[in-house]
Amino acid sequence: MTDTGYVLSDAQQAQMLRKLMLFWDGQWFLKTVEAFGLEPAIDLNARVRASFGRIEMRTLLKVLRKRQADDLADALRLLMTYTQAFMGDGLSATVALTGADCAEITIWHCAAYEGAKRANLPRADQACVACETVWNAWLETLLPDAGVDVQYSLRQGKGDPRCLFMIQIQNQGGK
Numbered sequence: 001m002t003d004t005g006y007v008l009s010d011a012q013q014a015q016m017l018r019k020l021m022l023f024w025d026g027q028w029f030l031k032t033v034e035a036f037g038l039e040p041a042i043d044l045n046a047r048v049r050a051s052f053g054r055i056e057m058r059t060l061l062k063v064l065r066k067r068q069a070d071d072l073a074d075a076l077r078l079l080m081t082y083t084q085a086f087m088g089d090g091l092s093a094t095v096a097l098t099g100a101d102c103a104e105i106t107i108w109h110c111a112a113y114e115g116a117k118r119a120n121l122p123r124a125d126q127a128c129v130a131c132e133t134v135w136n137a138w139l140e141t142l143l144p145d146a147g148v149d150v151q152y153s154l155r156q157g158k159g160d161p162r163c164l165f166m167i168q169i170q171n172q173g174g175k
Contacts, residue, residue, distance in 0.1 A: 001012075018088050026115050029126065042126045049130035051052035054081060061142070069142040072169045073097050076105075078142055087111055101170070107163035113156050125157030135165060146171050 032041040049054070060082050061068065069075035076095050083091050090111030096104045112127040119126075133153050139148040147170035154164035 006096055014085075015088065018086065021086070022111055022115060022169040024089065025112075026119065027157075030119060033121065038121060038123065038126075042123070042129050046124060046130045046133045048169060050133035050137040053140045054158070057138050057141035065137075068144055072101060072103060072146075072167070075142040076103055082138075099106055101166045101168060105163075105167065106167040107156070107165075110156065110163065118156065125155065128152075128155045128157030128163070131155075135167075139167065140167075143169060 005038075029041060029045050033045060036044070037039075057078070060078060063108075064078075066078075066158060069078055076097065080093070083093065083121040090109075091107065092109035094106040094108070096106075100103055106120055109125065112131070113124075116127040117124045132150075135150050136148055137172055141149065149168040149170070150164070151168075153168040156163055
């Protein structure tokens with residue numbers, strides 16, 4: 001046996017880790033459903049996702065040597081940086097800043113939702129419920145001095161062709 005393993009490129013490693021992170025999350029959710037039932041698992045998953053979302057953003061800020069986002073535009077840039085690193089092609093989204101304190105996020109494709117559909121549970125919106133908690137957690141972590149309001153007007157898990165989130169920020173940077 002040799003002392004070295006196979007060589008994986010950075011791109012192969014990133015792709016593999018993205019998939020494993022989603023598979024880990026999916027397996028955790030399915031085992032939670034088995035142990036506690038669907039509705040308690042959906043609630044617990046949303047709570048865990050929001051908690052982990054805060055960890056994700058604190059970690060991203062630390063890597064970038066930032067204390068917080070400069071404003072909503074910077075927060076969105078940070079979020080798109082993170083979702084690209086975490087999901088790669090598994091998330092197709094359009095971000096539109098519609099004002100200094102408001103934005104629209106359109107999600108065209110979401111690997112988490114696709115995985116939720118494949119689980120073939122009585123509800124396919126469990127990823128959407130968690131998503132609704134994580135965006136608030138992300139933005140509140142990135143903009144800790146601002147009031148964050150996210151409205152989820154369209155969701156694929158509710159039968160819509162895409163997800164549409166409307167973000168409104170109050171008191172950016174304590175202004």
